[in-house]
Amino acid sequence: MKLHILGIVCAATAMTASADYLAGLDAYNSKDFAKAKQEFLLAAELGDAKAQRVLSTMYAKGEGGPMNAIDAYAWAAVAALEDTDVAAKIRDTIGAQLPPGIKAQAEKRATELMGMYSRPGLENRMLPQLNSNEPTIYDLQYAEAMLKSGVAVDYPTRAREKGDQGVLCASFYLDADGKPIAPAAFEPWAKPSVLAGSTEKQLESWRFQAGKPGVRYAYCLDFLIEDDKTWADFNAVEKQLQSAAGNRNALVALAKQLSAAAVSPRGRVDPKYATQAWRDAAMLGDVQAAYETGSRLLRGDGCRRDRVKGLRWMDHAARAGSADAKAYLALRLQADDELKLDPAKQQQYLSDAAASGHAEALLHQATQQLKSKDPNRWAEAVASLARLSERLSISVWDWRAYGLALIGEFEEAAELAEDALEFAQQYNLEQSHRQQAFIALQENRLPPAPK
Template sequence: MRILCLICVVSLSLAAYAGESDIYAAGLAAYKAKDYPAALTDFRFAAQQGDANAQRNLGIMYDNGQGVPQNFSKALKWYRLAAEQDNPLALSDLGAMYTKGRGVHKDYAEALKWFRLAAEYGSAAGQDNIGVMYSKGHGVPHNFVDAMKWFRRSAKQNFADAQFNLGTVYDKGQGVPKSYVDALIWYRLAAHQEDPRAEVNLGTLYYKGHGVPQNYADALKWYRLAAQQGDAVAQYNIGWMYAKGHGVAQDYTRAAKWFQLAANQGYAKAQYNLGAEYANGQGVPKSYVEAYKWINLANEGGFRKAGPILPILASEMTASQLTKALHVAADRKLPAESGSEPPPKKKAGQRLATFQASYPQRLS
């Protein structure tokens, strides 16, 4: 099962309040259309007129590198200007910058100060992030009772991150008795707001039959919704289901397609399983160069089972193949090789990479 993790910063979403100027509204429309240059122009004009929402949104664009080079110092500047006008979202954003050490030195006490100010204005993001601080013991004593209190306050405002975090607490039994039924309730609420993490975890509850009857079709449905948003864990899980034939006809070619999507995002388990498919010639042409490339990347990504496979693969490769594999592993953008390679010489006691007999897990 995906190892669940609490968020430590609020997701950056655009603000929109009544009374916004026509220029600000135009900027908001341009942003939603991904016309970042136009959005930047309109937000900057409105921000210079003192519009706190525009100032905050400029901070978001510098924070994310949307239409401008990513610049945490400039993001911090615009967040501060909006926060000086008591914009609750900007207050929470400032706390997030101190939590992550973006543009400033990491400082949990300072982060908590800003989150509390945001919470005083009723910010759901601020409330949720205080809960995260208590759940992790960042700047405050570790206390899941207090974390739950803040998560619930935020979740009552229908804040998806808090709903996801409540699902996580119940799923893992952190400070409360483990309850898959309660986890299901909170994940579903967040998933209905298209939170991809909640969609994945909801799918995994259906996959394992936790809190609901086991249902691969429903698991696949939720994984696909998350995968459509580019979630690497969801992409990996779909590949896993095709590889195992769970809820779908076993299809290694489709499994490889989904593993590839997740592997391209740096997801180590997907890199390992994609390498296994190349090593075994399942769904892709057999290629020890590609196998070594992806399994080596998985090893570098911290997937412990990958390391012992590398010398086995290396022993089956020529010196030139190994050199090429090491070269392409350093450049993940290179496309996969076409064609297949000669079968390896079998050696006693050695076994090439195979699919892992464990449920999909999120490692970070």
């Protein structure tokens, strides 16, 4: 079937168009129809009516892939909900050329797409429900510890007297009972202070859902003094959001500002405002904002926690090129049989994230390389591990020592293995395997691969 249709690809200003639409427009004008279609699809999936309309004409013409009359009709029908005049003409022109059986399939597909990518559909499938929240983990390079039982935060008297306050985060290992082991405050929130030490100490008495051995988890506590200087004027914040509306760059800048203010001891801003700014920027196609929106949904930061919506945003951000989103999807979903990636995509996402310098992705990739039989990959893995801090995980010590042994650097490997063993003994982590590794390295023998 060949469809006769007028294709319209419109220019738009950066102020009013989504980033994906503009990228699609550039690719289309350069005759790179495959890339253009990919970019327009990303924009269309976020409700951009112009992108939905252009995507319809590309499916109708077979640009960037095979001609698809059903999707051409369906995307025009979705676009017509917002971009009524032109998109409706395209929809009707295509529909008039479809045989009855194909027309029925096209209308069914249109109903399906409307349920996902119309304004109400996006509200149900993607957009966070804004609300205030308790502080949680802000950096997804650490897995968030899920609280099982805790106690009220004990505000240190000395800190309260000095007026010290803020959100303090600590990372830790978890034993089989969910007890934090070796909690350590981490940057940028926990500078050396009474509060940092208090955070580490208090979390030792809290209990979390048991995690994987050798993996560092994290949690945050909020030390807040309520007074007339604590909170920013919410009316002023709402005016800032109104002023930035529709301007992607302004929204991202404001989102960063509000994110910092959400954990500030003075002039604090409710985290729902930061989530709103990230969400609005994400809807305009900003890749970082898409990742941040997914991250906030997953941890319930300034919105109701919603894993399904969070993962949809992570998938969107990963397809748009976010290394952080790729790392999350590659590393966090492998135990989930329903949601985990296929092996090829998981490996590609892991490689992309590691190439960007994502710490956990680098560690995971390095362990894969050290398990291979290729000496060139061993040296590459050792170099990668040298870039990582052992604070990420004791596994950095274990695998770096093993890698150094593979390339014949037994003396340095033994020193690292000894550090790992002493750390394990101090905090009651697994020791027998590390003891075997240390002895083997002292004797210039290759130790067993770390567990």
